[in-house]
Amino acid sequence: MAKLSEILPDSSKKLYQYVFNKLEIDEAEEERSAITYLILEKLFAIKKAEVIVDRSINLVVKRHRELLQFIERVNNNEPIQYILGEAEFYGRKFNVDLSVLIPRPETEELVYLIIKENKGKKIKFLDIGTGSGCIPITLSKELKETKAFAIDVDPRTIRTARQNANKFEVDIEFMLIDILSEHIPNGPYDVIVSNPPYIRESERQALKENVKEHEPSKALFVKDDDPLLFYRRIAELSKAVLKDTGRIYFEVHEDFGEDVKIMMEVLDFNEVQLLKDLNDKDRIVRASWSDDPFAKPNGL
Numbered sequence: 001m002a003k004l005s006e007i008l009p010d011s012s013k014k015l016y017q018y019v020f021n022k023l024e025i026d027e028a029e030e031e032r033s034a035i036t037y038l039i040l041e042k043l044f045a046i047k048k049a050e051v052i053v054d055r056s057i058n059l060v061v062k063r064h065r066e067l068l069q070f071i072e073r074v075n076n077n078e079p080i081q082y083i084l085g086e087a088e089f090y091g092r093k094f095n096v097d098l099s100v101l102i103p104r105p106e107t108e109e110l111v112y113l114i115i116k117e118n119k120g121k122k123i124k125f126l127d128i129g130t131g132s133g134c135i136p137i138t139l140s141k142e143l144k145e146t147k148a149f150a151i152d153v154d155p156r157t158i159r160t161a162r163q164n165a166n167k168f169e170v171d172i173e174f175m176l177i178d179i180l181s182e183h184i185p186n187g188p189y190d191v192i193v194s195n196p197p198y199i200r201e202s203e204r205q206a207l208k209e210n211v212k213e214h215e216p217s218k219a220l221f222v223k224d225d226d227p228l229l230f231y232r233r234i235a236e237l238s239k240a241v242l243k244d245t246g247r248i249y250f251e252v253h254e255d256f257g258e259d260v261k262i263m264m265e266v267l268d269f270n271e272v273q274l275l276k277d278l279n280d281k282d283r284i285v286r287a288s289w290s291d292d293p294f295a296k297p298n299g300l
Helices: 012-022 029-044 048-052 061-075 080-084 105-118 134-142 155-167 201-206 229-238 257-266
Strands: 086-089 092-095 124-128 147-152 172-176 189-194 242-251 270-276 282-288
Touching: 012 029, 012 048, 012 061, 029 048, 029 061, 029 080, 061 080, 080 086, 092 134, 092 155, 105 134, 105 189, 105 242, 105 282, 124 134, 134 147, 134 155, 134 172, 147 155, 155 172, 189 229, 229 242, 229 257, 257 270, 257 282
Parallel strands: 124 147, 124 189, 147 172, 189 242
Antiparallel strands: 086 092, 242 282, 270 282
16 A cells, blocks of 8 residues: 655656555456545546646645655545545536435436437436436537426435435535335426336345445345336326326346336337447347327237
8 A cells, every 4th residue: 555655756657657556446457446546636636638648746735744644545446436426427527425326328328319310309307216317418408499307216315316416506406315215206207217227136136245335225226026126116106297208218237128118118108118338248128108098019
């Protein structure tokens, strides 16, 4: 472990190598490099391009102490996003803390699909299980003239999401609701989106330490005997609050994409599609709702 008595390098490239070598986490070199760059930018405002040209630096004792603390926390498997207090999503830096999941690239793909399919429309949408608020905030920034609503079960999570909404100057109505025992208010909606808990409890031990030891379990895990619990409940409730031809978008577990698709068809949704992500994994289920019984799969 690094000590405060050590003399730090006097150039950005040497500092990069110093921090990189002090990281003792079980991660690929690419991930360790990414973490190193994030630390340098946060503490010293040194960007990757400045490392490449080897900008000279002069470190003060305070920053040295903070650097050692950051390295120690990373080596204790604390996610770098929680250490920094922020995570990038769709080109924006969102506040994150232990009350919310760290936004993932797969969710960016979900958001991109919604933006692509609703560009130029005036939509009213609802995000269920909003976490940091990255989904409704991004949709509000990228789609003009939206009416945005978001639900979560934890008041601490709602607080963080509100902070992010204020940070990015968007108007979102956040609601403290337990979706498993309460109904969805303020309909009808053009779009409902959700990235609910979908990792089975039996998969917990296979996860990386920084995930299972730090990210909120309530937002990650679902019981093995009912892995579609949240999808089924949200789909059933959505039928009462989606507009005619309204759409629902789910991020799904790669092992249960086909099961979610079939469930949506059984529940009389139409145009149900299972879509793959950039890694060729089943990751998104999209479906439409219609009040016309003849438009439903079982309506003929």
